[in-house]
Amino acid sequence: MKLGIFGVGYVGLVTAVCLADKGHSIFIHDTAKEKIATLQSGGVPIFEEGLEQILHQNRNRLSFTHDARKVISECEIIFICTGTPQDEKGNADLSQVESAVNEITSHSLSDKIIVIKSTVPPGTTEQMEQLANKQTSATNFLFVHNPEFLRQGKAVYDFMNPSRIILGASDKKAQEILKNIYSAWDAPILQTDSKSAELLKYAANSFLAMKISYINMISQLSDSLGTNIDDIASGIGLDPRIGSDFLKTGIGFGGSCFPKDLKALENAAADNGVELPFIGQTLDINEKQGDFFFEKIKAYGEDLKNKKITMLGLSFKPKTDDIRSAPSIVLSEKLLNEGARVTAFDPLVRDFPIEGVHMVHSFESAIIDTDITVIVTEWDDFNQLFRAENMKRMKQPPVIFDGRNMFTLEEVRRIADQHPLHYESIGRPKVSSLGVKKQIFV
CATH class of the missing domain: 3.40.50.720 (NAD(P)-binding Rossmann-like Domain)
Structure with a gap:
């Protein structure tokens, strides 16, 4: 499949190269042009054990761009892996996630499944889905919360050998499509609603x-x-x-x-x-x-x-x-x-x-x-x-x-x-x- 990734931090880049290793074509976007330039030139902007090797092995399946429209036009499924840093009050700053959602909905000419891998407070995925579908009636956006459970330093291993895969969504069709993508992994898949999936990540x-x-x-x-x-x-x-x-x-x-x-x-x-x-x-x-x-x-x-x-x-x-x-x-x-x-x-x-x-x-x-x-x-x-x-x-x-x-x-x-x-x-x-x-x- 053609899959999009927004964000090339630890989660986004590991997600991208591991999905590519399973045979998917991955289109990767980040607003940090220097990170994209590093990747385009063959470098890796972060250190993660095994990441550089698996990236180079799948180079022909990976496209890096700071043009979000290219990713949106090519992919029907887009993973949001942007940061949710702590704000001055200790809350999760969702501005990067919301910006990615707005970008996708503004430039989409077809229906999309948007997968939020970023760690977000309970209720965020529902809010983003409502926000996206309010902005246009011409296209339909289905949202899934798919939290990551990656240890830095072992993130590639953890992605390729997950203890469980969590798919949180209200729409069963979206869950089944994601379940099909993850069928290449030998791990139990828990299907639940998005708010439960969000709380599950925080609780773990x-x-x-x-x-x-x-x-x-x-x-x-x-x-x-x-x-x-x-x-x-x-x-x-x-x-x-x-x-x-x-x-x-x-x-x-x-x-x-x-x-x-x-x-x-x-x-x-x-x-x-x-x-x-x-x-x-x-x-x-x-x-x-x-x-x-x-x-x-x-x-x-x-x-x-x-x-x-x-x-x-x-x-x-x-x-x-x-x-x-x-x-x-x-x-x-x-x-x-x-x-x-x-x-x-x-x-x-x-x-x-x-x-x-x-x-x-x-x-x-x-x-x-x-x-x-x-x-x-x-x-x-x-x-x-x-x-x-x-x-x-x-x-x-x-x-x-x-x-x-x-x-x-x-x-x-x-x-x-x-x-x-x-x-x-x-x-x-x-x-x-x-x-x-x-x-x-x-």
Whole structure:
């Protein structure tokens, strides 16, 4: 089929190349001309594991244009994958979605099925359908809400191996057409109304965020008691009613989804006179987790003024260059406010919005003569931190704060048995062999 895509962000571009891989001809539009120019010249404007390879494999099925009319004229089914960022009140900003709908309805000469993949508050798809069909009687527009469940860094894999496909619409014909498109995937398909599909997406994201905040909340108590949160999380996760996913303790969640979706859901509930206390508490716990980790660093350093602190990792998670709502932003601001000299390295992030953070382009140069090394994102590259040559690059003895519990206590203790070291993580006993005469990094 000929399918249109509005928006070449993480969702739009992944949707486009994966549908092309199933044999469809895809016409892609975005108002950002520089992104389209990059794609037309053979480049990829975002990083996503496996995306570039699958894009080039299906190059002959992909057309990129900043001319929306070309997409509208060629395609009877158009996916809207534009952003819904948080506005100043915490609501979902639907201006990009509404703009896309207006563009499609204004230039359509035939009936269309419009598929909203963007995460939108309950009732949005119905509102957009009413808006579209009010503008003209010559053509008919059917709307479907088809939420995405993609993890950044694993989005291509997740699209090609979905756990479920949700089709929310009032029109059964539109649902059946979308169901036919997705017949190439081996996954259960749930057909429901659009408002239920919209709430389902928010509810799923909120539940996962609450699970992260729950284990982070327990990690603070574990830290105080001197117990091991890794063992606690493992034991909880072995219960099949709970499962082990999203029980990894860390500095807190970030990204473009969880923070904004939680706030949008909370606001949508308030607009309907419903309180969702867990949602607000999830956000509060997440913020406090970052504060908790910073206070550990501050307590150890006492006076951070003029101390070199190296932040390893800036993206909100590994295998992406996305720093939206990343914990690194708030942490770097707090460190700078204490007078620290902050150096940072991330394998993918090249531009960081916090003035005063010194960006370097290699792991090795980041840790040279650093007073405190802070792991903010658990990139695989940082597994080499405890190699002898890297330990020697840091000021002696090395001081490491692990905001992702990247290393097991057993391996850290083995290192500390041979070399003076101070290591703190979250929800686990600290490992410190300072003041003990030992052979140093031979």
